[in-house]
Amino acid sequence: MACVDTPDYQIRTMTRGEVDIAIDWAAAEGWNPGLHDADCFYAADPDGFLIGLLNGEPIAVISVVKYGEHFGFLGFYIVKPEYRGQGYGLQIWNAGLAYLDGQTIGLDGVVAQQGNYRKSGFSLANGNLRYQGVGGAAPVADSALVPLSALPFADLCAYDQALFPERRSTFLRHWIDQPESTALGILQEHRLAGYAVLRKCRDGYKIGPLFADSPELAERLFLALRARVPAGRALFLDTPANNAAAVALAQRHGMSMVFETARMYRGPVPQIDGQRIFGVTSFELG
Known part of the structure; x- marks a missing residue:
């Protein structure tokens, strides 16, 4: 996957160890991941996990897993709270969408963010409870x-x-x-x-x-x-x-x-x- 580099902010593919960062952040958000999710998720598509680093510090993550030629799924879209609203999340979001370009993309997003997802071309299919x-x-x-x-x-x-x-x-x-x-x-x-x-x-x-x-x-x-x-x-x-x-x-x-x-x-x-x-x-x- 192509990296995104600016003088201070780099977006690149995660290592397997860095997937644990995404899992820990998801837990902190209250999403309650499985204890062994990281190994299973990474196996699905080792290129489908991105991390954003600001001066070397992990501040943003996203997963964009390709299941085949026609479908991918977006998840783990998280920016550290103190870096939100500064454009770092949008950059990693766009990098993730670029990786899945040409495919149907699914996501399970927070209901309050539906409007933002619609701006990127997503349409509501159903709720999950x-x-x-x-x-x-x-x-x-x-x-x-x-x-x-x-x-x-x-x-x-x-x-x-x-x-x-x-x-x-x-x-x-x-x-x-x-x-x-x-x-x-x-x-x-x-x-x-x-x-x-x-x-x-x-x-x-x-x-x-x-x-x-x-x-x-x-x-x-x-x-x-x-x-x-x-x-x-x-x-x-x-x-x-x-x-x-x-x-x-x-x-x-x-x-x-x-x-x-x-x-x-x-x-x-x-x-x-x-x-x-x-x-x-x-x-x-x-």
């Missing part, structure tokens, strides 16, 4: 549930591709194998009919994605993963606001909405079946 509850439920016995590691990886990729704008096999391999996580699939008539991943976060645990062919299958996956969360620990699920069954699932299990984002796209809105998406994978990488 973060729900918070607690774990500690009794274990679930369900013979249709299987570890994703026991299934052909090609089957998982094929299922996921119908519910994500671009094939993301490299990311998925790392996502389902990360430490301190549980990845389950659910079978129906001997075929994969849904899957979900639970991972440990700075605060509690998150389920994401939660994809399923029906609300009933989604609930079975949700219950199985909630049972893996230690009693009393926080559990989070990011639901698309336009999937009423997903919202109802979270509310039915005593979860409360604590955060909201605006899913926006620049370019054609991807044609995916949103009614099978009960939990998005992450707000940072889509």
Whole structure:
């Protein structure tokens, strides 16, 4: 990726170690990243993470991950508070958009910033709602549930591709194998009919994605993963606001909405079946 250099301010691709800076800043913003997100995210596109340095000091970050030739996702757009409003964020934003030039770009932005994103050509597709509850439920016995590691990886990729704008096999391999996580699939008539991943976060645990062919299958996956969360620990699920069954699932299990984002796209809105998406994978990488 091309660098942007001025006498004092440099924008360049992050090293793997510098991705930890973005994760820490995201945690400070209250976004509650997963403990092992950095390795998974970096594997998706090592060139898709930018850092802005002012006289050598990191002051701005952004991720612009390419999933293929046609789709990329923008996240981790953060400027250190004391440097905001001085143009540094806009410079790294423009550098990120240049990297994804020619692709449809998605983002999950703070609702209050929708107007600014529209100025860069983004349009609102739907809201995403973060729900918070607690774990500690009794274990679930369900013979249709299987570890994703026991299934052909090609089957998982094929299922996921119908519910994500671009094939993301490299990311998925790392996502389902990360430490301190549980990845389950659910079978129906001997075929994969849904899957979900639970991972440990700075605060509690998150389920994401939660994809399923029906609300009933989604609930079975949700219950199985909630049972893996230690009693009393926080559990989070990011639901698309336009999937009423997903919202109802979270509310039915005593979860409360604590955060909201605006899913926006620049370019054609991807044609995916949103009614099978009960939990998005992450707000940072889509």
